[in-house]
Every structure is written in structure tokens, then in C-alpha cells.
Amino acid sequence: MSPERTLFEGDATAVVAPAYDGRVGILPRHAPFLTLLGKGELLVRQGAETRKFLVDSGFAQVAGDRVRLVVERAEVTSAA
Amino acid sequence: MAKTRALRRRIRSVESISQITRTMEMVSTSKLKRAQDRVVGARPYAAALAEVLGDLLDPDLAERFPLLRQPRPPERGGPRRAALLLVTSNRGLAGAFNANLIRAARERLAALEARGFAVDLLVVGKKGVNYFRFVRRPMTVTRVDIGDKPTAEHAAELATPLIASFEAGELAGFDVVFAQFKSALSTPPVVQRVLPIQGQVPVARTAGEPAAPPRPRGGQAANFILRPGADEILAALLPLYVRNQVYRAMVETAASEHGARRTAMKNATDNAGEMLDLLRRTYNRARQGQITQELAEIVGGAEALKG
Numbered sequence: 001m002s003p004e005r006t007l008f009e010g011d012a013t014a015v016v017a018p019a020y021d022g023r024v025g026i027l028p029r030h031a032p033f034l035t036l037l038g039k040g041e042l043l044v045r046q047g048a049e050t051r052k053f054l055v056d057s058g059f060a061q062v063a064g065d066r067v068r069l070v071v072e073r074a075e076v077t078s079a080a
Numbered sequence: 081m082a083k084t085r086a087l088r089r090r091i092r093s094v095e096s097i098s099q100i101t102r103t104m105e106m107v108s109t110s111k112l113k114r115a116q117d118r119v120v121g122a123r124p125y126a127a128a129l130a131e132v133l134g135d136l137l138d139p140d141l142a143e144r145f146p147l148l149r150q151p152r153p154p155e156r157g158g159p160r161r162a163a164l165l166l167v168t169s170n171r172g173l174a175g176a177f178n179a180n181l182i183r184a185a186r187e188r189l190a191a192l193e194a195r196g197f198a199v200d201l202l203v204v205g206k207k208g209v210n211y212f213r214f215v216r217r218p219m220t221v222t223r224v225d226i227g228d229k230p231t232a233e234h235a236a237e238l239a240t241p242l243i244a245s246f247e248a249g250e251l252a253g254f255d256v257v258f259a260q261f262k263s264a265l266s267t268p269p270v271v272q273r274v275l276p277i278q279g280q281v282p283v284a285r286t287a288g289e290p291a292a293p294p295r296p297r298g299g300q301a302a303n304f305i306l307r308p309g310a311d312e313i314l315a316a317l318l319p320l321y322v323r324n325q326v327y328r329a330m331v332e333t334a335a336s337e338h339g340a341r342r343t344a345m346k347n348a349t350d351n352a353g354e355m356l357d358l359l360r361r362t363y364n365r366a367r368q369g370q371i372t373q374e375l376a377e378i379v380g381g382a383e384a385l386k387g
Binding site: 002 | 118121122124125132232233236304306308313316
């Protein structure tokens with residue numbers, strides 16, 4: 001989600017996010033986790049399909065089976 | 081007769097005015113809808129940010145983060161500068177909307193100056209800018225280009241320099257005056273202190289907004305793997321929080337503007353209707369009176385001829 005709106009909400013099989021120090025992959029059953037994000041490409045996999053976003057500064061929070069990406073700037077680069 | 085002609089002209093002009101106000105009312109209604117969607121769209125982000133900050137925040141941390149620190153008052157060597165951001169609209173015809181905002185800003189300005197601060201005034205919106213230009217109050221930043229679709233970038237442009245000078249210890253505080261969007265009918269001007277960030281972070285919840293979503297309990301922050309570390313994350317997120325508050329102030333003001341205009345235009349349309357009723361009644365009475373009088377004259381003339 002970005003300050004203006006929620007860009008995507010739904011189920012995912014994997015999330016690859018641009019953390020401040022490199023990309024991090026998040027799969028189901030990941031441990032609770034909170035990291036800063038840098039600038040880069042965010043991938044959300046849903047089975048065979050992948051949504052791509054461009055994000056800049058924010059954080060990712062993993063709690064239970066939910067991943068929350070809160071970013072200051074985000075753009076959809078390719079929908080599923 | 082002169083009187084009926086004057087009445088007819090007034091009726092026509094009131095009719096066209098009410099047509100304009102009715103149209104403006106409808107335009108505002110549809111703009112309000114969209115502006116409201118933006119207010120709602122901004123909530124999940126704000127809620128998520130406030131929640132994570134709330135989890136990480138700890139009263140002891142205040143001393144280590146300049147954005148949380150309460151600066152010393154000016155008489156004890158603290159900074160003498162403060163900043164006030166006033167958000168108004170670019171257009172008028174919205175009732176007392178802008179006047180209320182300007183009044184709230186002036187009150188805050190006077191209060192700050194009475195405490196010995198030199199206040200940097202930042203004004204968004206043509207109405208506020210024009211007012212302070214009229215009273216010859218210098219403004220440090222004026223923005224009339226934002227309009228009623230503020231973006232997060234606009235907020236960042238306004239807030240980022242202030243965050244920097246606050247961190248550098250040059251700024252004693254940063255307040256925002258904006259119109260809180262309680263509902264389309266209630267848009268009170270609100271003064272909100274943005275810097276230093278107030279102790280309890282989850283603030284500024286609009287009435288009617290659901291409380292923070294239920295979250296999995298159980299020692300939240302403690303159990304998270306934090307990368308890089310709580311301090312670094314806080315340092316990065318606090319400016320986001322400040323910028324988001326400015327963004328929300330602008331979005332809420334934009335929605336409030338349309339709400340206020342819709343109300344104002346609805347009142348104007350209703351008043352025009354009442355006025356038309358009255359004018360039409362007077363006009364018809366005058367017309368009938370004239371006919372009666374002419375008839376009497378004809379009858380009188382005919383009687384005289386019969387002689």
C-alpha cells in the first residue's frame with residue numbers, strides 16, 4: 001500500500017521485495033519479520049502469475065501468514 | 081408598467097443564479113465522492129504506519145531521535161523559529177470554509193508569536209495565499225499549484241525541508257492547520273502539531289474511521305526479526321510518518337472543500353427557490369392589479385360615452 005491507495009491486496013505464493021540491503025524473498029510460513037525497503041522491483045507471485053511493482057522507501061512486515069508492504073511510492077509495472 | 085417589468089427582470093436573474101448554484105452543487109457532489117475515496121484510500125497506509133511505529137516506539141527512545149525530541153523553549157536557548165502550514169482551497173464559493181481556516185491559522189500564529197517564536201508561514205491554496213498577501217504577512221512557501229488532487233509527492237516537497245531543519249535543531253515546532261473531514265457537513269478547521277512527533281503515535285483518527293484493525297496479539301515487536309534494527313527502522317519511518325500527516329491534511333482539506341461547497345450551494349439554491357416564490361407572487365399580484373385597473377378604466381370610459 002502507498003500513501004494514496006492500496007495497490008494490491010490478495011493471496012500470494014511468494015513475495016520478492018527490495019530490502020534496503022538486497023532483495024528478500026518471503027514464502028509462506030516465514031518468521032515474523034520487519035525490514036526496511038529500498039528502491040526497486042517488487043514481485044508478487046500467485047501461482048504461475050507474477051505482479052510487478054516499482055517501489056521506493058517503506059517497510060515490509062511479515063506477521064503470521066500476512067505480508068504487509070507499506071511504501072512511500074509505488075507503481076504497478078505489470079499486472080498479473 | 082415599470083414595476084412589473086422590474087419584477088420580471090429580477091425573476092429571470094434569480095432563476096439563472098439558482099441554475100448555476102444547482103449545477104455547482106451537483107459538480108461538488110461528484111467531486112466530493114472522488115475526494116472522499118482518496119481520503120479512504122489513504123487510511124490503510126496511515127494505519128499500518130502508525131501501528132508499526134507504535135510497536136517500535138518506546139518512551140525512552142525520544143532522546144535519541146531528533147524528530148521525537150521536544151526542543152527547549154526559546155528563553156532557554158532553544159530554537160526561535162517555528163513553522164505553520166495552512167492548507168486552504170484554490171477556489172471560493174464554499175461558504176465560510178476558507179475564512180474559518182484562515183482564522184484558525186491566525187489564532188495559532190498569534191499564539192506562537194506571543195510565545196516568542198518567529199513563525200515561518202507556509203500556505204497551500206490560492207485563498208490563503210491571497211489573504212496573507214493582502215495583510216502583507218510574508219510567507220516562506222506558497223503553493224497554488226496543488227489544487228484538489230494532492231499527491232504524496234506534494235506533501236513530501238512541503239514536509240521534507242521542515243523535517244531537515246527540525247532535525248538540525250533550527251525549528252521549534254511544526255503545526256498544520258487544515259479542515260478535518262468529519263463528514264460532508266462537518267469540516268472544522270483543526271490545528272495539529274506534527275513536529276515534534278507527539279508521544280502517542282496513533283493520533284489523528286478521523287471520526288467514523290474504524291479503530292485500528294485487530295492484529296495478532298502476543299508481544300508484537302519483541303518477536304519480530306528486525307532488519308537492520310529497531311533504531312534504523314524508526315529513523316527511516318518517522319519522516320514517512322510526518323510526510324503522511326501532511327498528505328492527510330491536504331487530502332482531508334480537499335474533501336472538506338467540496339463538502340463545504342456542496343452545502344453552501346445547496347443553501348443558495350434553496351434560498352433562490354424561496355425568493356422566486358415571493359417574487360412570482362408579487363409579480364402576479366401586480367399584473368392582476370393592472371388588469372383590474374385597465375378594465376375599470378374601459379368600463380368607466382364606456383359608461384361616459386353612453387352618457
